[in-house]
Amino acid sequence: MKTSFDLVADPRDGVQGKGASRRLRRSGKVPAILYGGHQEPRQITLDHQNLLTLLVNERFYSTIISLSIAGQKQAAILKDVQRHPAKNQVLHMDLQRVLDNEPIRMSIPLHFKGSAGSPGVKTEGGIVSHLLNQVEVLCLPKDLPEYVEVDMSEMHINEMKRLSDLPLPEGVQFVALAHGRDEPVVSIHHPRAEEAEAPAAAAAAAAPAAGAAPAADAKKEEAKPAAAKKDGGKK
Secondary structure, three states, rough: OOEEEEEEEEOOOOOOHHHHHHHHHHEEEEEEEEOOOOEEEEEEEEEEEHHHHHHOHHHHHHOOOOEOOOOOOOOOOEEEEEEEEOOOOOOEEEEEOOOOOEEEEEEEEEEEEOOOOHHHHHOOEEEEEEEEEEEEHHHHHHOOOOOOOEEEOOOOEEEEEHHHHHHOOOEEEHHHHHHHOOOOOEEOOOOOOOHHHHHHHHHHHHHHHHHHHHHHHHHHHHHHHHHHHHHHHHO
C-alpha cells in the first residue's frame, strides 16, 4: 500500500476527559482517535507543530498516512479535523484505519485545467463557475487517486461537465454516481446582467462625483450677491 506521509503518535490509554485534553493542548499535543479496521477505537496524541506543517498540504487530506504508534505502523486516512474558531490551533483529529482488502470512501480534490484557453472563455466571452471543488470516491487503498482532473480546454459557452464526464482510474467510482446523483461540476456561461453592468455603473457613479466640486462652487458664487444685499439692508 502506498503511503504519502509519516505521522508519529503516542498512546493515550486511560487519559481522557476535557481537563486532560486541555492539559495536552497546553503542552503542545493534540488529542486524537484512531478507529475502524475491525479493532477497538484507540486514543492517541499527536504533535501540534508537526500537524500544522502537514495540514497546509492539500495531499494530506486525500492520501494514505503511515501512522506510527509506539513503533507499530498502521495505515490510516484523515476523516475529521476540529480547529479553534479564532486561533491557529488544532483541537482534535479523527483517523480511520485502512486495510488492503477493504474499500475506503475518501474526499479528494478536483483540479481544473484549460479554462483560460477554452473556446467558451477565450473567444465567446463566457465565465467559469466551479460547482464542486472536491468529490467523494470509493476504491481500494491501492487505487486511491490524489485528485481528479477536470479538463476544460474544449468547453464552449453554455456547456457543463458532470461527474459522468470525468475520467477515473480503474477500480475507482464516484459515490454520488453510485447513488444515482450525476452532480454538475463546472460550467461556462454568459456573464449575468448585474456582472456586465457593474463596470458601467461604476463609471457612471464616478462622473457625477467629478463634477460635484464645480457645481458646488457655482452655487456659492450665486449666493454671494444675495448675502451682500441682505447686509446692506441692515445698515
